[in-house]
Amino acid sequence: MRGELLNTVVNKMGTGVKPGKWKRIQNRLWKDRYIYLLLAPGLLYFLVYRYIPMLGIAIAFKEYSPFLGFADSPWVGFDNFARIFESSEVIRVLGNTLIISLLQIIFAFPAPILLAIMLNEVSRSATKRIIQSVVYLPHFLSWVVVVGIVTIFFRNDGLVNDFLVLIMGMEQGVPFLTNPDFFRIFLVLEVIWKEAGWGTIIFLAALAGVSPSLYEAAVMDGASRLRQIWHITLPAIRSTIIILLIIRLGDVLEVGFEQVFLQLNAFNMEIGNTLDTFVYYKGIQQSDYSLSTAVGVFKGIVGLVLVITANKLAKRFGEQGVY
Template structure:
């Protein structure tokens, strides 16, 4: 009876052959992997390596002691999140703004894509697309600057309201807290609605034309064709993007919010991102601000996993 001896650490022949095939394929497609390298390095350097800094959320971090010598405090920083009324208010502000963006800003690209899809003249359609895409390429500094010029007390909007519409005095759009959240949402819609239509228009381009012909034969109007053909065809795309958006439910845009905060709207405009900045950078409370950031990421992860599970439960593909 033959006995085979296998050296310690040696791989089976099937695994060795598989590794060789992978190596040959990688060598054959080495230029494609070379193109992938810059993006891979970006994620490694700016996304994965900084994750080691999460350890300071469990420490009383001091820059003078460093990561290793700062004392451990366990979950004390996370307990402060739920004990601080200031954090609770900031959390409410973030959730309200995020909810308004999901309700109003998320459907806006869908509606615009549906309208653009109905434009039959391709030249006109391309011109409209180019115009609505342009605001996406403006930085938030420029966008907020434009808003400030238009809506300040001596701006064009108040000049029109006072001198043309008969208002007795200018409306304080920039200092009245009641206008802060609507303006934030409207700015997001104006800046990103055109760019968001790209994915939905691509999904609509893949709809089978025979479905529209069958709907016409059944006497369906253009609205009925949109409701019963176009929207069901892009439903999976909408669900996937909504799941991704839920992952950023506590991410409402630091730069946009920060540039428009002032003493009048700070109570309702201070969000988690700006709060982390104030606590971590201005007050040097690095451990607590890191704990808030970790908590925000965990909430996003739970929401994505829950939304993805619900999507699969109701017959959609989901993200993974």
């Protein structure tokens, strides 16, 4: 009776869904109700923390004032976006973000690929499991802990400088944390140390599907280990690499707020201030909510354009792409 009533209502509303098709949808929803119930917390998370906050994008098109409120603040159109490109500070911060992101793509992105290939070459399973466990562990450390470890080792009276002075005979230590030349190097090395091990999970899963007969045939043909890696291992994970690279390009303007913020100081602010930290300083500390929101919208648009472009290029060259 309830199903007939629903079908009647749907037909009267003119949704275009046929009664039989609507019945099948109902049956499938009821049949897989427990699966959808498991999916509900994830959907609720994205709804509450991702989609509902998108209503705040309207601030980017207003001269927002907390005293006037969200609805009564005057509209200014694209003036806040024009301020992004008129401000020399924003241009400098954007340049810093792109440089750091490019360095991470060049050096940090291939790190889990190389590590996965090396782990795949380890023949003893016990040794392989131990190495995997060791390289996974840094992923579970927060950036506060990671930066704290780096500070302890590389500060002026830290272990590294003590080693350089006492063992290597240097007259004085190296100012690692206050020299701007080391800032970007530390950012990239920290990402590699923290995330390379965790990133190998996906690539090792892809390599697990490679048939051992391919390697056996290569050995019979006299191929060396490097030849086997080049002609069997890398092609097996090529599609995975391309998909992850496309996803990474979507976050090209995201270089990690916590990591950068915890290491910024007066000496490296000129080259270390990124879009994320700029939004914090401008939006939270200086209460320029409209400009900081416009910067966030700009980041999202750039990421979307890069993902779409990279996905189309991947498909043009015969790869599967993300969608």
